[in-house]
Every structure is written in C-alpha cells, then in structure tokens.
Amino acid sequence: MKENVLMKSGPYEIRAAGDNKTELLIYGDIGDNWWGDSVTAKDVVTQLQSVDTDEILVRINSYGGSVSDGLAIYNALKRHDALVTVAVEGVAVSIASLIAMSADTIEISENALFMVHAPWGYTGGNSKELRDFADLLDKYADAMASSYMSKSGKTREDILSLLTDGEDHWYTAQEAIDEGFADVITDEIQIAASGFDLSRFKSIPAAAAAFNQSKPKPIKPLKAKTKTTLTEEPLMNEAEKKIAAAKADDELKVQAAKDTIKAEGERKVGIRAVFKPFMQKEGVQVLVDECIDDAEISVADAKDKVLAFIGKDTTSLAANAHIEMVEDEIDKFKKGASASINVRAGLEKDDGKNDFRGYTLKELAAKSLELNGVDTSRMGKMDTVAAAFTHSTGDFGNLLANSANKALLKGYDEAEETFQTWTTPGELPDFKAGSRVGLNDFPALGEVKEGAEYKYASVSERSEPIILATYGNIFSITRQAIINDDLGAFTRIPQKMGAAAIRTIGDLVYAILTANGNMSDGVALFHANHSNLLTAATISTASVDAMRVAMAKQKAGGKSLNIRQSNLLVPFALEGVAKVVRDSQFEVGNTAATKANTTPNSVAGTFEVISDARLDDVSATAWYGAAGSGMHDTIEVAYLDGNQMPRLEQQDGWKVDGVEFKVSIDAGVSALDYRTLAKNAGL
DSSP states (O other): OOOOOOEEETTEEEEEOSTTEEEEEEOSEESOOTTSOEEOHHHHHHHHTTOOOSEEEEEEEEOOBOHHHHHHHHHHHHHSSSEEEEEEEEEEETHHHHHHTTOSEEEEETTOEEEEOOOOOOOOSOHHHHHHHHHHHHHHHHHHHHHHHHHHOOOHHHHHHHHHSOOOEEEEHHHHHHTTSOSEEEOOOOOOOOOOOOTTSSOOOHHHHTTOOSSOOOOOOOOOOOOOOOOSSOSSOHHHHHHHHHHHHHHHHHHHHHHHHHHHHHHHHHHHHHHGGGTTSTTHHHHHHHHHHOTTOOHHHHHHHHHHHHTTTSOOOOTTOOOOOOOOHHHHHHHHHHHHHHHHTTSSOOOSOOTTTTOOHHHHHHHHHHHTTOOOTTOOHHHHHHHHHHSTTOHHHHHHHHHHHHHHHHHHHHSOOOGGGTSEEEEESSSSOEEEEEEOOOOOOOOOOTTOOOOOOOOOEEEEEEOOEEEEEEEEEEHHHHHTTOGGGTTHHHHHHHHHHHHHHHHHHHHHHHHOOBOTTSSBSSOGGGTOEEOOOOSSHHHHHHHHHHHHTOEETTEEOOOOEEEEEEOGGGHHHHHHHHHOSBOOOSSHHHHTOOOBOTTTTSSEEEEOHHHHHHOSSOEEEEEOTTTSOOEEEEEETTOOSOEEEEEEOSSSSEEEEEEEEEEEEEEOOGGGEEEEOOO
16 A cells, blocks of 8 residues: 555644545635634645545535635545545535535535535725625636536526525535435434634524534443432532532633634734725835734724824814815726726616716827826827827726727627537646546446445446647727727627637537547447447437437446436527427327327427537538436536636737737537437438
8 A cells, every 4th residue: 555645734634544545634614714723725735746546535524714725625636536535524514515526426424414605705995896806706606606516417507596695505414415416325423513613604503503613523432321319419529519610610711712812813804904905005014013913902993093104294284174085086087988988889888977978089098198197289199099008007908908808708698609508617727638537337236245245346437538729819909990989999899709709619519519539439429339320310209219218228337327318409400390399299200190190299398409500511411419418428618727708818019000909718628428429310
C-alpha cells in the first residue's frame, strides 16, 4: 500500500483508510472564520494533490461556510482520478451540500439532513456597491447550479429556484434520495453535539440542531438499565454537589469565552465596514489597524474617528452655511449617458428622467471630455471623438463597451438555439486535451449467502476525449460611425455576434450527430455494433417505437439498462410528421391502412420534438433519438471554468480610426455515450 499524506487540523482530517483508499473528514465550517474551527480550500486542495489512491471517502458533517472555498473543494474532488464517495453523517448544509455533489456516490445516514439555499453574505457601502454585491450573489448561485444539476438531474430553472428564493430547503435522508441529491441511505449514526454558531440560518430543524458539532466523537455503549427504588436519601452528597457546581461554572466560563470571541469578531467586521468607503485615502489603513487592535474601541467609536480623520483638513463653515450632498457629476454622466445609449438601442426602458436623453454620440463624447477638464470649443468633430477615445479616464470608450456588451449578451440569450434542451453543460479548467471517464452501469447485484463474502463487480471503463477551443471575431467602431450617430455599429453588430457565438456552439453539437465520428472504442457513434443504427424508415408509430425499444435494451454487463428515449431530433422537413406521431390518439403509419386505423398510438406523448435546420443541411430524411440529459450522458458542451457567456474585450484601433472589440468564447463538445443516442437514416 502506498503511504498517503496525513494531515489533521481542527475539524479537518485526511488519512489513509486501507489499501488504495483515503478518508477525508470535513467536520466544521468551510473557509476561514473567526474561531479557527474550519476547513479551508487551500488545505484540502494541497493535500489532495498528494493523494493517488483509487478511492476517496469524504465524511461530512458541516453547516457550510465560504462559497469560494466550497467551489474550490468541489472542483478539486471532481478533478481527482479516484472514485469519490461522500458519506453525509450528520448534516450537509449550504455550500457543504454542494461539496457532496462532487461524489460518484453519495451516502446519507438515515438520521442525517441535507440543505440547499441561496448564497448569502454581508457588505457595506453605497447603493451601487450593495447592488453589485447582490449581483455577485446571483453569479455565485448560477455557478453553483451546474453542480446540483449534474447530480440530481433537475433543470437549471428548478435548481435556481432553490438558490434564489431566499429560503432554507431542508431534506431528510429519504427526501434527499427522492430529489436526486443522494444515492444510498445508510444506518443512522449517533454523533455528540457541540460547537457551531447557527444564527445565520432562518430556521433550524430540531434534528439538524442535534448534529451541531465540530468533530466526530466515539459512540459510548449504553449501560444496561438497572432497577431503581425511591429513597429519602439526597440524589447527590455535598462533595458531588460541589463537583457539579464547579462543572456548571466551567461551562458558563467556556460559553462566556465563546460569546466574547464572537462579539470581538463582530466588532472587527463592523469597524472594517465603517472604513471601507474611505480605504483609498492616505492614512486610513493605519487608523483601521489601530481601531482593530484596541479592543476598547467600539463600532460607534470607529465612526467618530473616521469622521474626524476625513474632516481634519477642512475649513470650518459659517454658522448659516448650507450643506447639500449631491451625486458626483462624472458618475452621474456615466450612468445617464450609458442609459441614454441603451434606451436608444432598445436595450433598456426609458424612465423619462435622464438628463442625457436625446444626446448624440458625438455630444456624449464632447461631454465626457468637458467633465474631465478638456476644452472642446476649438476642436473639430474628428478631433473631439479621437480625444474622447484616447483620454486617460476611458469614460467614453467604456460607455460604448458597456452598451456593446449588453447587446452581445442580449443576442446570445435570445438566439433561437435548440441544443441546450438535450445536451449537458460542463466545465474544463484549461485547454489541455482531457477526457470524460465514467463507469458503465453496474450489472445486477449478486446474491450473498449467509456468512459469505461480498464479491467485487466487474466493471469496464470508458473514456471519451474532449478539448476546449476558442472561437471569436473582431469588429470595430470608427470615428465616422460616432459622428454619424450610428448606433448599429456597437449595438446591432455585437448583438449579431452574440447570436453567432451560441450558434457556433450549436454547429459543433449537431456536427457530432451528422459527422458520425468514431467513439473511443474505434467504432462510429451510430453503428450496428452499437445497436443504435436502425433499419431505414420514415417517422411513424412503429419506427419510433422500434427506436424506443432499442434504446431501452442497451446493455451493460449483459443487463438491459432501461434507458428512456426522451427526445426526437429531426430536420425541419420532418418536424410536422414527428409532432403528428407524438400527438396523435391513434397509430400513425405510412400506408393507407394504418392512416385510417383506430389502434391506439403506443408512443403518444412519450417524447419531445426538437427540430434544427442543420440536420436538413446534411439530410432531410435522417432523424435521431436522445435520452434525457438530466439522467443520462448524451453530448456534453464544456466551457472554460463553466463560463457559458461570450467575452467582449476592447482596445484602441490600430488598423481602424476608432476602437476595436474582440468577441470570443471557449468551448468543447463531445459525445459521452452511444447508448443514449440512436439514428434512423429515413427514406
């Protein structure tokens, strides 16, 4: 057996658990906290890099913590070559439940609990900073959704509803199984309670509070019950009373110490929030450190100190002076000018209160210079626009980039693409050639006679290659376009390029079907040897039923897998007949006899029809079947770090007299399993 790296720190422990098996214990908060009782991503990822066993068992009892640490731990476990099993032994709450999603198999104790909710946090600052923080929380929720989707089989909409409604969603072991968040229920485990601050949750079920602990403790055997009788003797003598009183006093001191530590942590957080808006001012960091280090300084005291520090160099105002807080003119311009452009381009609604409504692009360029102290009265049109592009603040160029990016994402979101409904999104960490390794489904379990040993199942591996590539183009905005007030130069063009970005991904997906390349076994995706290339026939009740049966009878280990056909992928030329077969009450065929019969349609309502013109481009007769992507591997569309949106970058033009924008997206596509796809060449 290889000697594994061993590490133990508070509630976190990683240790060898036998031949080719490593055990990772996560019993505490995820990420750094004030009390040090935590599991950090740095510790876990560093140690996992030294583990090369065949199996990793992750035991979890955690109320969650840092989203970023949790995501990093999830990805580290996902990337590891070992077979990962997660055992939820107490609670897997918040980001701890997402870490559980990294497993190939998730076990949950009969008395354990599972919880999913929206990411949360706290911050301080002005209204924009608060809105930005809310947007950041939504991005975290979006990033987390893919992990829950891939394990549970739920749709992105279903998962996002759990991650954005602001409620705590608690599941018993059986409910977690039913919702797809766990695979196996194991015997209940008794775990002693102590240790976590649960104030961040809206409500804690009593069963969940019972697992409020920081590390596993041995289970003590229960003593046999003995018969007792009532006497007039006191329950404790004087010595025992003193011991009990001392113990109670010690417990009160421990709790008081915890309360003090918690209050100190809250004081430091509050002081940092007070100073955050002024951190760019020279000398503020020194004052922050002084306030943090002096335990006698409260948050209210810190507010007084920051006001005194900010105002120390100002001159006193007359008693009758009028003070009025106003929005910074440059910030007001940025907000209003951006809204003006977006309203004219149809990207936002007009609120009727914008001071920059009706400004042309050239007028906005001139205004951006004037607010930054540049006199434009003697400049020509070309010079004004050129100066606005090249001014050091970049206000004008950033305005155009903001609108162009909105248009780009609008085009991406509104493009009429179909591949997302039957493929699975994924992520890759880099551009190196990778593979998707998955174990074929287990055959039926063998009988274990009384007293006999369990036997290892013989399971074959499959590995399908996948690699990222970058796709992109450049477009430019010239000075002439600005002078001509041509909004289409940076709204319609990027909108079209956003649509082109997602269309490019669609091209890659449907090319998998039509090109029919080889799988890792050296056989074409659709081939008689794969039992997924059916006898040519038009779409009818009989031919769809034949494809349905063929997919259900696909095998692993000599056993049928019962894969359900969920989608029919057809060229537009066959969309009508496919919908007739799906919706008809009676059997649909291609002869006069079957067209007029009254035999019930056995495949009515059993599939969705997805039509795409890319299939027409290759064959107007060929049609395909696909299993549900939430339950089975079909085709994966992987993105760099899971980012599905195209990027927009800008620079001053060199070949053009203006500014250049680059649109790009990183993606890779691969068929994961031939058994979940089928083809009929048609007639």
